[in-house]
Amino acid sequence: MEALGVGGKREKKENAALNILVLGLGFVGLTTALGLAEKGNIVYGFDSDTSRNDTLLAGTVPFLEPGLEDALNRNLNETFFIQYDLAEVARKSDVIFICVGTPAGVDGETNLDYVYSALDSIIPVLAGDKFRVVVIKSTVPPSTTRDKIIPYLSEKGAIAAVVNNPEFLREGNCWNDFLYPDRIVCGASQEEAIQAMRNLYSSFNAPFYAVSLNTGEFIKYLSNTFLATLISYSNEMSIIAGTIGDIAVRDAFRILHKDKRWVDCSMQSYVYPGCGFGGYCLPKDLESMIFQAKKHHYKPQILQSVMDINISMPDSAVKKIINTSSPQQAIGILGLSFKPESDDVRDTPAAKIIHLLREHGYTNLKAYDPVANDAFASCYAFDHIEYCSSLDELCNKSDTIALVTAWPQFAAINRKFPDKQWIDCRYYLE
Ligand SMILES: NC(=O)c1ccc[n+]([C@@H]2O[C@H](COP(=O)([O-])OP(=O)(O)OC[C@H]3O[C@@H](n4cnc5c(N)ncnc54)[C@H](O)[C@@H]3O)[C@@H](O)[C@H]2O)c1
Known part of the structure; x- marks a missing residue:
């Protein structure tokens, strides 16, 4: 055949x-x-x-x-x-x-x-x-x-x-x-x-x-909770760095990746701070493991912290936006899918960030994603959002711009619009 x-x-x-x-x-x-x-x-x-x-x-x-x-x-x-x-x-x-x-x-x-x-x-x-x-x-x-x-x-x-x-x-x-x-x-x-x-x-x-049957199922949760842990660990370290000050988080993590044990390893993308993991699998599989552990009378400590840090990340991104802007200003959200190269918006941090901004009275929001504008608009019924059809349109129409998904085409956009206030939630901008 x-x-x-x-x-x-x-x-x-x-x-x-x-x-x-x-x-x-x-x-x-x-x-x-x-x-x-x-x-x-x-x-x-x-x-x-x-x-x-x-x-x-x-x-x-x-x-x-x-x-x-x-x-x-x-x-x-x-x-x-x-x-x-x-x-x-x-x-x-x-x-x-x-x-x-x-x-x-x-x-x-x-x-x-x-x-x-x-x-x-x-x-x-x-x-x-x-x-x-x-x-x-x-x-x-x-x-x-x-x-x-x-x-x-x-x-x-x-x-x-x-x-x-x-x-x-x-x-x-x-x-x-x-x-x-x-x-x-x-x-x-x-x-x-x-x-x-x-x-x-x-x-x-x-x-x-x-x-065995149980081992097969466990291996999948082992994988997803491990990846989630790496992400929350990186996010917590970025928060600690922010409280100390004068630490270039982006450089620090990229230099960490130069360790021989990490070079050319595609796990690097999980050992990097951002605004929390989203998508279909990591959040639900982590929650499921926490539930399973409690059902068997074990209170998971690391997994619960991984979850707590993740829940707090959109809030910490929003604080950065609030500290440098006012609710009347136009805020641009750059990236709506939960990760680049995907139009999956399930459990995406962008939705949580927009929700929190709305709660803080921000009513002039612009959004742009290279592929996920429509998916996002049909999944989340937010009012006061204008979806832009290009990266330049979003940048031109916004006073403050928060980079939420690390699409490669966003990497140097701050250079093209140096007068805008940039909030780099992904430690990605050049
Ligand atoms: N998305 C990932 O990256 C990924 C990776 C590994 C494992 N998984 C796991 O694989 C499973 C599927 O994930 P997904 O991302 O493909 O989900 P999905 O939501 O993209 O697809 C599930 C599909 O199943 C269909 N469906 C529901 N009930 C059905 C039924 N009774 N008969 C036939 N079709 C039915 C739905 O209409 C939907 O199209 C989940 O358990 C997920 O945790 C997902």
């Missing part, structure tokens, strides 16, 4: 192609579906949001993710098929991936409703007529597969091997991260299922770790 490699290069697939169904076509699900299709498998994709299915069927990816739209158009109706008749494709499938969202509930507990509804949609076909693996790729708290999902399926008479397979891709780099993973983790308790997953991933050049 031949498969299209990156850039259209054909690569040989040793194993027989599998029929795969992917439920949930967001960042993780769509990337997984297309990645496995590119490797020569036959992949069916289904999202409960029918407008998303329609958009994909028209060859458009509904969010910004480099490489994904090309991959969609290479594979659509060749090896990747959008499906509306779930029962038919579920029946054909050897492997069914669950890639739906797992948001945080009010108290931080992970909401598994979407996972259960995805399982409910396939239960009628899990009849034991052939060997099938259900793969939980959504991030779920340790012990969920073992203590909740497997019992849930067997209570309903469904027959399938269930494994978890956490995903470590980074938004903005989904495609490359999926195709060139640094590790593949499979939490499983059945040898046959482990073997099936090994075969599925055999054409990926990465170590495959078969671990």
Whole structure:
């Protein structure tokens, strides 16, 4: 079986192609579906949001993710098929991936409703007529597969091997991260299922770790809470530096990165201060781990501090703005997505900063993001915001400008507009 490699290069697939169904076509699900299709498998994709299915069927990816739209158009109706008749494709499938969202509930507990509804949609076909693996790729708290999902399926008479397979891709780099993973983790308790997953991933050049079900889930939280800790550590150090004074925080961190142990290490971006981490995963996974720890009668100290520092960061950015401006002035917010190269605005610090500025009576706000203006405007109903269509327009219309997302095109913009008051929340300006 031949498969299209990156850039259209054909690569040989040793194993027989599998029929795969992917439920949930967001960042993780769509990337997984297309990645496995590119490797020569036959992949069916289904999202409960029918407008998303329609958009994909028209060859458009509904969010910004480099490489994904090309991959969609290479594979659509060749090896990747959008499906509306779930029962038919579920029946054909050897492997069914669950890639739906797992948001945080009010108290931080992970909401598994979407996972259960995805399982409910396939239960009628899990009849034991052939060997099938259900793969939980959504991030779920340790012990969920073992203590909740497997019992849930067997209570309903469904027959399938269930494994978890956490995903470590980074938004903005989904495609490359999926195709060139640094590790593949499979939490499983059945040898046959482990073997099936090994075969599925055999054409990926990465170590495959078969671990227990709980370990598989824990590794994902270990990763995200660690990254969150690095960010809050850096933010706390930047606050301490600010209280001491005469410390060039930007230089200090860049010099820290020259340590041999960090050189050329892409972790550097996490060891750098900013205005707090946002996005879909780090905040909710950190909250979930804190909830889990408390549920097991342990009061987490480091994780709680990581969370507390993160919550305080937008406030400290707003203090800097307030100290150098007045509510009547035009304040420009530069960057709305939670990170550069992405239009994801979920839990973005920009929303918290704007909310706080509104609370302090600021009513003349301008905003600009190279790609996320529309996503932000439809996600957050703020009044008194004018969205600018270019970087120059925002700078011309603002008295004080706060750099909130470190897009590369913002790096030297302060030089072009030296008369403006600049608040560099990301320690990024030259
Ligand atoms: N975004 C990331 O960078 C990332 C990285 C690693 C892991 N994860 C984890 O992967 C999971 C998915 O994250 P995401 O960012 O792709 O979420 P997302 O919100 O972008 O996508 C989830 C999709 O699932 C669909 N869905 C919900 N219920 C469904 C159902 N019953 N059947 C079919 N589709 C359904 C939604 O309509 C949505 O399109 C989460 O558990 C997340 O924590 C995310």
